[in-house]
Amino acid sequence: MKKITGLKVAAAAATLALSLSACGGGSSTGASSAGGDGAKKKIEILQFVTHAALDSTNKGFVKGLADNGFPADKVEITQQNAAGDAPNNTQMATKISQGKPDLVFAIATPSAQAVANAVKSTPVLFTAVTDPVGAKLVKSAEAPGANVTGTSDRNPVKEQLELLKKLKPDAKTVGIVYSSAEPNSAVQVQWAKDAAVGLGLTIEEKAISASSEVSQAASSLNVDAIYVPTDNAVVSGLASLVKVAESKKTLVLGAEAGTVKAGAVATVGINYEKLGEQTGAMAAKILKGEAKPADMPVETQSEYDVYVNEKAAKNIGLTIPADVLSSAVEKY
Numbered sequence: 001m002k003k004i005t006g007l008k009v010a011a012a013a014a015t016l017a018l019s020l021s022a023c024g025g026g027s028s029t030g031a032s033s034a035g036g037d038g039a040k041k042k043i044e045i046l047q048f049v050t051h052a053a054l055d056s057t058n059k060g061f062v063k064g065l066a067d068n069g070f071p072a073d074k075v076e077i078t079q080q081n082a083a084g085d086a087p088n089n090t091q092m093a094t095k096i097s098q099g100k101p102d103l104v105f106a107i108a109t110p111s112a113q114a115v116a117n118a119v120k121s122t123p124v125l126f127t128a129v130t131d132p133v134g135a136k137l138v139k140s141a142e143a144p145g146a147n148v149t150g151t152s153d154r155n156p157v158k159e160q161l162e163l164l165k166k167l168k169p170d171a172k173t174v175g176i177v178y179s180s181a182e183p184n185s186a187v188q189v190q191w192a193k194d195a196a197v198g199l200g201l202t203i204e205e206k207a208i209s210a211s212s213e214v215s216q217a218a219s220s221l222n223v224d225a226i227y228v229p230t231d232n233a234v235v236s237g238l239a240s241l242v243k244v245a246e247s248k249k250t251l252v253l254g255a256e257a258g259t260v261k262a263g264a265v266a267t268v269g270i271n272y273e274k275l276g277e278q279t280g281a282m283a284a285k286i287l288k289g290e291a292k293p294a295d296m297p298v299e300t301q302s303e304y305d306v307y308v309n310e311k312a313a314k315n316i317g318l319t320i321p322a323d324v325l326s327s328a329v330e331k332y
Contacts (some may be wrong), residue, residue: 040076041287044101046092046115048108049084051235052258053153057107057127059275064280070287082111084211084236086181093118103283106150108202108232109135109184123286126150128272131231132186132298141298150154151279152300153230155255157188158195159268159304164225164253166321167266171251172201174223177214179233179266180207188229188236188255205250211237218244225251228259238262242312249316260307261332265281270301276277305329 007138007210043063047054058079065075082098093114094103104124106112112126118135127150129135138144141152166170174191179184193203206217214237218226224243228234234241234257242263252266256272278299285291306324309332313320325331 001011006176006262034135040074041070041102042100042101043077043105043283044074044096044099045077045079045105046089046107046111047079048111048134048245049079049236050081051231051232051238052105052262053230053235053256053272054107054128055223056230056258056272057279060273060276060278061105061127061280061283062276063106063273064277065284067277067279068283068284070284072093084232086104086110089114097122103286105279105283109182110232112150114136119147124148124150125279125283125286127275127294128230131155131187135183138292138298143294144295144296144298147293149296149298150282152298153256153275153277153328154274154300155230155269156304157186157191157255160227160253161192161195161199161201163266163268163306163324164227164251165201166324167253167318168225168251171201173204173223173225175204175218175223175226176229177206177208177217177221177226177234178229178231180209180232182233185229185231185234188231192227192229199240201273202255208233214238215244216238223250225253227253228264230255231305235259235262238264246312246315251318252312256305257307258332259307260309260329261313263312264309265312265316266305266306266308266324266328271305275301308332 027247080092089110097118104115104119106126108128111131114226115124124147129152132138133153137148143181176189178189189205196203202221208217211233214234218241252264254267256269260267307330308320308328
């Protein structure tokens, strides 16, 4: 991958060669009708949990639809949120499979897997999935091969750790708290270990099984910095992690903008709302009959942005380098 240059960092490729509604309920907008000329397209959205990144993809998806010929008066969207509960997630996916939507949109790996297992003919799009091949959602990123495709939020871990070194040049150890139940998190830990070798860093990992364990896991780390991957359980409990880190004057580096806004010091990462818009554009092609999921490569965001939280940096006594500040597209 390329290094930070100016405002943005270019991604390695446009496709990946590896891989809000009430919680527990649903809500819909628009009139009920599907099929036939002029009828509203019925879209089911299943989001695994509520947090800033996933909420942004949801918002972006709806905008992407509208920008590509499917505004609110041409779609009926039903929103469901599993509230981070696996059985609830599976039950909602099963219910979706029993209906007759024109398209299903799944947000985050657990929901994408549940929907893919339940829905076998209706087009399914996913987003916020780090490793779609590893998650067994597609045969390959270039040729998904069935009714499922979408966008990946594979984050530039190497560039993120390079940014960490720029922020804290003397850093030697980096802690990562991650959910053992999320395959996408385990692969990010491995990416971090691989990248750390060339940066003189050592990765210390702590696995958790629920958001309630984030604070204890963070407290057990004795490291120079903490890296927060795109892990739903950890991001949901981010406030407790940041509180622990600030008490120890430890740098927290995020993997995406929402984490930085919520208290991490910085990141170079994707814009989840834009990723959602990109997925919405893919959905519009499917709804227009211009493409089929089986033939649509998994897409990634084409550019990465720098985000910084000056208040978070001040809270741990850190001065953000001037060149990092000048390159940031958002400052919190």
